[in-house]
Amino acid sequence: MSPEGPDLGKKKDPGEEPAAEGDTKLAQAESGDDRTRETISQILRSDHPAVVTVLAVICAMIVGAILIVVSDDATRSAAKYFTAAPGDTLTTGWDAVKNAYVALFEGAIYNPNGGQLLSPISETLVYATPLILAGLSVTLAFRAGLFNIGAQGQILMSAALAGYIGFAWDLPAGIHIIVAIIGGIIGGAIWAALAGALKAKTGAHEVITTIMLNYVAVFFINWLLTQTWFQAPPYQQAVSRPVDGNAQFWHLFGSGLRVNFSFVLAIAATVFVWWLLKYGTFGFRIRAVGSNQDAARTAGMSVAATYIGVMVIVGALCGLAGASQVLGEANNYHITASVDGGVGFTAITVALLGRGTSWGTFAAGLLFGALTAGSGQLQASTPTPPDLVQVLQALVVIFIAAPGLIRLIFRLRRSKSAGSAVLAKGWNG
Amino acid sequence: MKLELRGITKMFGSFTANDHIDLVVEPGQIHALLGENGAGKSTLMNVLYGLYEPTEGEIVVDGEAQKFNGPGDAMRAGIGMVHQHFMLVPVLSVAENVMLGDEYTRSAGMLDQKKARDVVSRLSKDYHLEVNPDVLVEDLPVGIQQRVEILKALARHAKVLILDEPTAVLTPQETDHLMDVMRSLKADGTSIVFISHKLREVRAIADTITVIRRGKVVGQAEPTASPAELAAMMVGRPVQLKVDKEPADAGEVVLGIDGLSVTAPTGQVLVDDVSLDVRGGEIYAIAGVQGNGQSELTEAIVGLIEPSAGRITLEGADVTDETTDKILGRGVGYVPEDRMHDGLVGGFSIAENLVLDTYDEAPFGNAISLNLSAISRNASERIDEFDVRTQSAESAASTLSGGNQQKVVLAREMSRPLRLLVVSQPTRGVDVGSQEFVHKRIVEERDRGTAVLLVSTELDEVIALADRVGVMYGGKIIGELPPTATAEEFGLLMAGQISDTKESA
Known part of the structure; x- marks a missing residue:
């Protein structure tokens, strides 16, 4: 299947990785400063809300990558002769995904190709506020x-x-x-x-x-x-x-x-x-x-x-x-x-x-602000529709709302303190 | 059917709920499983019923090792379970409930209601479990609902019937009837695992007794063993079963109730013209079968529901229309009958639950902010004083066993100066060891001059603690008896037999 390549490659994508990392750190910082390294590694293997949240964001980006590939005209035309030259499909697909996520990063955090240095961050904060x-x-x-x-x-x-x-x-x-x-x-x-x-x-x-x-x-x-x-x-x-x-x-x-x-x-x-x-x-x-x-x-x-x-x-x-x-x-x-x-x-x-x-909401607001800020650049510099950002936001929530799914994908251990219980109860009003 | 549990171990993380438990239930035997709350009885039964997978060990039925992936497998192997909290659908009829999960169908997937009714009628007759198959479960009293649960298990051809604390919700008469049913099941070759912490019942009905403490089998006992011996095995130390107390030294009237009535929005009269006085330094107990207005009476006293008529006074002051907050502030302690529902916030830590009604008072907080260190200091003191078994004061209250949850509620309510203590079902679901403690604390509170209003459906408890007893039936106090009256006399009053009361009272 053509999207496989970009999916695996995506994790190495220089564009988006730092954003996800930052989110991890924020969330971890909230879970307690004085915890030892061992507890942190335990948390990373458990279904701690922060871990599930970060993994949900990653999952959403993977699914997003598939959608980018599917919606990309160049990749679709290359896929028509997939059996003859599978490399073309993979390359164009990879480029589409890379360009889209790089554009998001440039629009939201740092754009090496010009404009004012802090402008993307400023935009992110404007949307996040x-x-x-x-x-x-x-x-x-x-x-x-x-x-x-x-x-x-x-x-x-x-x-x-x-x-x-x-x-x-x-x-x-x-x-x-x-x-x-x-x-x-x-x-x-x-x-x-x-x-x-x-x-x-x-x-x-x-x-x-x-x-x-x-x-x-x-x-x-x-x-x-x-x-x-x-x-x-x-x-x-x-x-x-x-x-x-x-x-x-x-x-x-x-x-x-x-x-x-x-x-x-x-x-x-x-x-x-x-x-x-x-x-x-x-x-x-x-x-x-x-x-x-x-x-x-x-x-x-x-x-x-x-x-x-x-x-x-x-x-x-x-x-x-x-x-x-x-x-x-x-x-x-x-x-x-x-x-x-x-x-x-x-x-x-x-x-x-x-x-x-409160700090989880702050971090989530920053993330969504960044996605919104990035969507402008996405529209300006790639053929990927900016609606991708809304799709990503929706996907994150779907993965969050189904913590069992994340546990299954990443084989996390179920912990007693189920943070998701609050969530499920809230939905029922 | 012979059932064997061999070396069953169940771990939850690092916590061992069951530690290499061996248990043999012979065919046609009533095997009592005795143990404190949190000893691991329910975990063991959930393993047996296929709800938990054992970490180690095996379940052997008639010499064959079994692996249960769910209750369905257990049922097919001939194991039936009557849970403490009934698993019935209130809006379905008895017959429908009995076939639920194992529906009888005719061609084209039509439900065979007639067969379900026939099964219910036949089983009812065979085992003296009289129930009308067409009545909706929600219209049945609790004792009859339990019969439906038993019928459900029997309809699935249960050869081993697990009864989890079956008498907790029954009147003495209903308990006697249940024991008759158990005897006739036994005569028919059905084995029964009877889980209980009530020594009297266990001794009356069991053929053999296995005692579990802290996840381990600590021994077998014969039903001829004395209650003190059994209690000591359960708790691991000698237990005082009788409550030590001096005669009451009653003082001034603290709680006065005059012509109190509570009417439900539906117009049903729940509390009907109740008048009583409770004096400082005495325990007034309200005996009666659950659902006869006791809950509403206590809720009205603490201002949770509005009485439709009557007056409530506290040390002479009219508090009928005061808010709960004000009433509690006057030195009223209230232990509600349903801990998890009304007494505790399950998701809150033990420390937070211990200040649930004093969080905004010094030293725990003021109108603006909380004093977390005072709250946590209070928690460790109360946990020590009331011997709450927990890993930490920060653990959620919902992780505690029933007995320990009750200790948290009592610790909260009794840790401030009281004039009146209203306590409902103080030992429901509380193990023997903790019961002794709870009773002792209630008597101590009385001896300090506090007026105590005790509501209990446990006759033993009422007799052991009370200085005066009123029996409630149909919303009325239909008679007062001294605590020295016989169980028979109480039983008749609790069943609403007024004519006999007059003679005995």
Whole structure:
């Protein structure tokens, strides 16, 4: 079979290997610093979540390689005379895979052939920022036993409010951006708290309510974009007025690179969620309610108050994501109906990949940000369709969702601490 | 059928659950398997039933070595099992449940319901297991559901029947009936492996007793052995079976319940006009068969469910409408009857479970953050004090055996100053060694002046611990008896025979 060659060769591919390695290190660092080398080698042979995650990424890339080969015109024409000259098929297939993954790497991390040195990394961080923030939001909801499908709506509402404050209010530099961010946080928090309150007071399932609130948010934005006090003159496009300069995130490394201060907020949010789940009193309540609400109630915790409280934080995190979208360069400082950039749904994937931990979500957000950043280069320099990136993201999740499959492929030993259990439970709502 | 287990070893990682266990079950024998919780009885039976593959050793049936890849193989070899937690489909009828997994079919794959009904009727008659084959399982009381499980095994021609803690859910009368059934099965040549930790029952019914401790067979015993001897074998040291306690020195009324009723959303009255007082320094026990409103009564006391009528007072203060958090804060300890469901968060570590209701109070935390070192210090102290057997305080509560889980709940509830302790089924699924400990702690708590409300379906426990006993039936306290009353008197009250109570009470 023709793809075999590229598959085996792919592991040596200089382009993608460092990305996967980096991910491994991040994930391992999280699993504990003080562990001895021996425990690490034990972990590598077990079905530790970090190991399974990395292997799932590798598996996804292997399947992705097959798809690249199959979709490559040159390889397909070479395959027509495969029996006569099998080498041609293998070479063209190998080239297609190599070029695609090299392009992804160049677009996301480092491009030796020009452009500004840090530009790819900057792009990765720009795309990663809202994914990390919204991913953390889904992760936190997850830990409370809630499945937040409403990141999209929460991002839209917060972007609308942050953006409105950004263009309509006239405040001094420094204050303006802070007020706009707070506006975003409030917008997202209220939108998510609605679903939390419905769940707590009436038992309405959060999956249903958050999806429905997404629709409400989308059409609310559509309506806003028809209002003269909101829409940009000359009122022909569904675009809001632009955010005032005082309310724009400042660039971290000069205006040449798009990465801005919102990435620092993403790091801070990650630390916050990590702290909350490990040291926070409310985090303890979140985790208790999330894993056994009967026992939590018996111990005197208020399940309803926990649901509402966690949704406020969940919405606030999405609020930061919305603020980063509209107050950063990602959407050219405008509110549009697609200002969420699809982040709301990708965030669910990011959270799944992050396995319910804050730093796992951070790493997953970086990975997906890198893939998105790389897809531009992929489109520019190879015939491989950029949709490959979405396919890769989906494949990663499929492999993650089926840890048994990874165990089978790599003959990992099943450990008692099944990290996947949390995952499976989350899906069942 | 002669069943032999030869040198069965089962390891989970580095943990040896069964260590070279030999067991011979002769045809027509009732062989009791006695051991503490976590001793490896259930693991051994799961190996025998094909659910676990033994690390070493073999299962020999009538002289032939067998290899079971699943319960299907075990069933075909003539082994049937009645699990502690029933494996029945509630919405199917008795006959459908009996044929489930081994459906009788007519041509074209049609289910043969008539044959299933006939099988059930025939077996019911042969073994005094009266059940209506057409009733839905969900409409049956627990005792009858157990009969369905036994019928299921018999319908598959089980020659060896494993009964895993079968009496845990039964009333004394139902237990007597089960013993009759076991005798008639035995007369018919069926061997029975009877797993239990209740010494009285084991001595009453078993032909031979194998005692397991920490995964090893520690010896065989005759049913004539004294309870103290058996208990000592199980635990590995002499055990005090009687609870040592002085007469109660009852003080002021701590818990007052006045005309309390609880109504289900469906309109069913679960607790019906219950009034009682529990004084400081006494143990008031509520005896009764499970499902007669005891759970709802305790849940109403701690504010988990709202009573439809009546008043609850705690040291004179009306707490009827207070939240659970407030009530617990008044010095109420609550040990729920279902540990895994209501008492513990399975995924949490033991340390976290030990502060499940005090995590936001000093020294474990404040409104903002937790004090992890205080939590872990508390964990090691409680683990020592309550002798919780665990590898580490960071192990998940779900990895503990039942007895140790109960110790964690008790350790949590009893480690703060209490005025009232509400404790439900304190020794359900708890081994003899731990039972002694649990009982001792409850009496100590009483002697400290705490009012104790004990709910138990175990008559022995009630008689051993209580200073006063109320029997609950159909949501009412239908009579109070002194703990010195006979089992017969209790049994009749528990079955709802009010007329007799008046004479005996």
